[in-house]
Amino acid sequence: MRVALFLTCVNDTLYPDTGRAVVKLLTRLGVDVDFPMSQTCCGQAHYNTGYRHEAEPLARHFSDVFRDYEAIVTPSGSCGAMVRELYPRMGERARAEGRGESLATTLAPVVPKTYELTEFLVDVLGVTDVGAHYPHTVTYHPTCHGLRGLGLGDRPRRLLQAVKGLELKELPGADECCGFGGTFALKNADVSAAMGADKVRNAESTGAEVLCAADNSCLMHIGGTMGRLESGMRPVHIAEILASTEEEPAV
Amino acid sequence: MSGTFVGMPAFPEAAHEAVNNRTLRGNLRHATHTIRAKREKAVSEVSDWAELREAGKQIKDHTLRHLDRYLVQLEESVVAAGGTVHWAADADEANEIVTKLVQMTGESEVVKVKSMATQEIGLNEALEAEGIRAYETDLAELIVQLGKDRPSHILVPAIHRNRGEIRDIFAREMSEWGRPAPEGLTDTPAELAEAARLHLREKFLRAKVGISGANFMVADTGTLVVVESEGNGRMCLTLPETLISVVGIEKIVPTWQDLEVFLQTLPRSSTAERMNPYTSTWTGTRDGRAGEGDGPQNFHLVLLDNGRSDTLADEVGRQALRCIRCSACLNVCPVYERAGGHAYGSVYPGPIGAILSPQLRGTASEIDASLPYASSLCGACYEVCPVAIDIPEVLVHLRERIVEGGPVVREGNKVVLKPAKGHAAERAAMRAARWAFAHPGALRTGQRLASRTRRLHPRSLPGPGKAWSGTRDLPAVPAEPFRDWWQRTNGGKESGK
Ligand code: SF4
Numbered sequence: 001m002r003v004a005l006f007l008t009c010v011n012d013t014l015y016p017d018t019g020r021a022v023v024k025l026l027t028r029l030g031v032d033v034d035f036p037m038s039q040t041c042c043g044q045a046h047y048n049t050g051y052r053h054e055a056e057p058l059a060r061h062f063s064d065v066f067r068d069y070e071a072i073v074t075p076s077g078s079c080g081a082m083v084r085e086l087y088p089r090m091g092e093r094a095r096a097e098g099r100g101e102s103l104a105t106t107l108a109p110v111v112p113k114t115y116e117l118t119e120f121l122v123d124v125l126g127v128t129d130v131g132a133h134y135p136h137t138v139t140y141h142p143t144c145h146g147l148r149g150l151g152l153g154d155r156p157r158r159l160l161q162a163v164k165g166l167e168l169k170e171l172p173g174a175d176e177c178c179g180f181g182g183t184f185a186l187k188n189a190d191v192s193a194a195m196g197a198d199k200v201r202n203a204e205s206t207g208a209e210v211l212c213a214a215d216n217s218c219l220m221h222i223g224g225t226m227g228r229l230e231s232g233m234r235p236v237h238i239a240e241i242l243a244s245t246e247e248e249p250a251v
Numbered sequence: 252m253s254g255t256f257v258g259m260p261a262f263p264e265a266a267h268e269a270v271n272n273r274t275l276r277g278n279l280r281h282a283t284h285t286i287r288a289k290r291e292k293a294v295s296e297v298s299d300w301a302e303l304r305e306a307g308k309q310i311k312d313h314t315l316r317h318l319d320r321y322l323v324q325l326e327e328s329v330v331a332a333g334g335t336v337h338w339a340a341d342a343d344e345a346n347e348i349v350t351k352l353v354q355m356t357g358e359s360e361v362v363k364v365k366s367m368a369t370q371e372i373g374l375n376e377a378l379e380a381e382g383i384r385a386y387e388t389d390l391a392e393l394i395v396q397l398g399k400d401r402p403s404h405i406l407v408p409a410i411h412r413n414r415g416e417i418r419d420i421f422a423r424e425m426s427e428w429g430r431p432a433p434e435g436l437t438d439t440p441a442e443l444a445e446a447a448r449l450h451l452r453e454k455f456l457r458a459k460v461g462i463s464g465a466n467f468m469v470a471d472t473g474t475l476v477v478v479e480s481e482g483n484g485r486m487c488l489t490l491p492e493t494l495i496s497v498v499g500i501e502k503i504v505p506t507w508q509d510l511e512v513f514l515q516t517l518p519r520s521s522t523a524e525r526m527n528p529y530t531s532t533w534t535g536t537r538d539g540r541a542g543e544g545d546g547p548q549n550f551h552l553v554l555l556d557n558g559r560s561d562t563l564a565d566e567v568g569r570q571a572l573r574c575i576r577c578s579a580c581l582n583v584c585p586v587y588e589r590a591g592g593h594a595y596g597s598v599y600p601g602p603i604g605a606i607l608s609p610q611l612r613g614t615a616s617e618i619d620a621s622l623p624y625a626s627s628l629c630g631a632c633y634e635v636c637p638v639a640i641d642i643p644e645v646l647v648h649l650r651e652r653i654v655e656g657g658p659v660v661r662e663g664n665k666v667v668l669k670p671a672k673g674h675a676a677e678r679a680a681m682r683a684a685r686w687a688f689a690h691p692g693a694l695r696t697g698q699r700l701a702s703r704t705r706r707l708h709p710r711s712l713p714g715p716g717k718a719w720s721g722t723r724d725l726p727a728v729p730a731e732p733f734r735d736w737w738q739r740t741n742g743g744k745e746s747g748k
Contacts, residue, residue: 035737181629
């Protein structure tokens with residue numbers, strides 16, 4: 001199976017280790033991974049901040065880059081939700097504005113083929129034990145767009161539970177937003193920081209070494225807060241845990 | 252909308268204080284988490300909740316689509332039952348109508364049952380200006396009124412007050428408004444409730460005029476419905492000779508059968524009760540209905556538009572008019588929990604306030620232009636909403652209106668809004684980012700530059716980024732972006748990890 005890795009602009013620029021982990025993991029599971037070099041950004045930040053018209057060309061570009069692959073895999077719940085949930089909506093809006101069928105038709109092919117990583121593993125590959133080894137205590141934060149946008153459900157937890165050596169701790173108030181929310185973190189810094197601090201405190205109360213999530217944007221916010229609060233915990237992307245093996249352990 | 256909150260600062264500034272007020276945050280956290288857990292239990296008991304939610308959505312959408320027809324039907328039913336119907340286009344008109352109606356009775360005191368519509372239009376203040384005193388009879392409203400305060404929650408308007416504060420307010424203010432608080436009043440809930448009961452009883456027995464809102468209006472029979480917990484509303488609705496109900500035009504349901512859906516979803520969503528303690532219904536006047544000897548002698552229904560038709564004209568935003576004011580979205584909202592109700596600058600706080608107020612009032616004021624951003628778009632509000640209002644969708648839609656401008660209907664006229672001021676830098680940044688993302692080569696150059704200069708990058712930011720780095724560390728820029736690694740190692744197939 002030949003799939004395209006959609007890495008998202010944040011991962012590509014700031015968290016390349018996550019991308020390397022996805023490649024390592026999928027290759028180990030027998031998937032032929034390609035990384036189309038012309039990919040950029042799904043347009044989520046534009047769309048959610050109110051720049052729908054600026055997001056449209058990015059969505060078209062996304063579709064041009066990825067439309068011919070069998071599946072598109074992304075290690076980001078929120079970018080996954082952008083494509084699956086909001087691309088169809090953008091198409092509908094364009095149609096309602098009398099701009100014809102073209103945007104909806106352009107975007108349609110990529111929508112059902114785009115999967116968040118854990119979804120792809122569980123639903124498409126049909127695995128929950130990916131042969132990982134990660135001897136640490138971990139708590140899992142289900143990010144909002146993964147949880148409510150994509151409905152990831154317990155897939156990430158099932159994957160983590162199957163990792164050898166990993167001890168999973170339940171996170172109190174897990175479903176509550178960490179306070180990132182893209183430009184929200186800048187526009188409403190006080191509220192965002194308060195939400196982040198509460199998330200970190202809840203995570204600390206589990207006694208886990210690592211807080212794991214399926215979205216680096218949220219992890220950037222939570223991790224930045226951990227750093228500032230001098231918490232001993234580390235934020236780690238779920239892909240890096242699932243890619244970790246005894247021979248090549250992730251930290 | 253009302254002048255009560257005019258001059259409010261934008262949401263982020265208003266929230267700043269609340270976030271740093273530990274007592275308030277503690278109160279809000281405790282109250283919202285308790286009700287949140289109860290609601291979840293009450294909802295999970297109903298096996299067909301998803302169907303009820305969908306039915307509620309459909310009924311409201313259908314009614315809104317044919318609002319003109321149902322409003323005419325309602326008017327006919329109310330008139331047939333002996334009532335009078337008045338139409339108010341905006342707050343001023345509604346206040347004028349009600350003031351005249353009260354003046355015609357010759358009274359200078361009225362009792363009120365909790366009504367958000369009358370708060371929306373600032374009726375109490377308008378009446379006061381004409382020498383008419385309006386007494387709030389809902390316990391929480393009474394606390395807010397005596398405390399010369401503003402409501403901060405849809406259902407628990409005094410959620411920001413604790414018992415000690417309430418005791419002080421009662422002891423200090425009750426004598427000013429009527430029967431004073433008993434000597435040596437303590438802050439036990441039973442004593443506070445008793446003090447309020449005695450104070451209010453005097454009002455109920457004396458009042459000749461009652462003013463109410465309504466949760467629903469049944470077009471078929473001209474019946475109004477109030478759903479409440481304390482029973483004070485029932486007193487207001489039955490004792491006075493003249494009853495004036497001020498109700499938003501979106502509160503209509505076609506038939507009693509439709510009502511049944513909401514009488515299941517509203518109490519479970521709001522107070523986590525299977526059924527609310529008091530459901531009062533009233534139709535017309537005691538003389539208007541043959542053979543029934545109760546109810547007021549005069550009944551006036553004031554139908555309030557005040558921005559609702561304009562909201563209805565917006566395809567995406569109109570879903571806000573489905574709202575049944577259950578407050579479930581407030582209780583689950585992490586932003587409301589920290590910012591408190593007052594930061595929203597309206598009687599409608601929380602997620603629903605963030606989409607309703609800027610639609611009813613327009614986005615010209617600073618507070619209204621900031622409300623669509625008062626959300627991290629986490630989606631918890633949508634998930635709990637019993638009429639499935641996609642609040643995040645409307646928030647994003649309103650953000651677009653603010654930053655890009657566009658056509659809207661204001662006061663019944665189509666106008667094209669210009670993009671709001673103050674967003675120019677952001678707009679430029681968004682366009683620049685879009686350009687870079689449309690040119691992968693440029694993006695790559697930027698990434699490489701960032702990587703090469705990474706040791707020079709500060710861990711805190713100047714300018715607008717300061718808000719971020721004031722409370723969070725920035726991530727370090729890696730030595731090599733992913734795409735360079737991919738190319739250098741041929742997708743990890745060649746060495747050079
Ligand atoms: S928006 Fe929905 S959840 Fe919020 S108060 Fe209205 S009906 Fe309730």
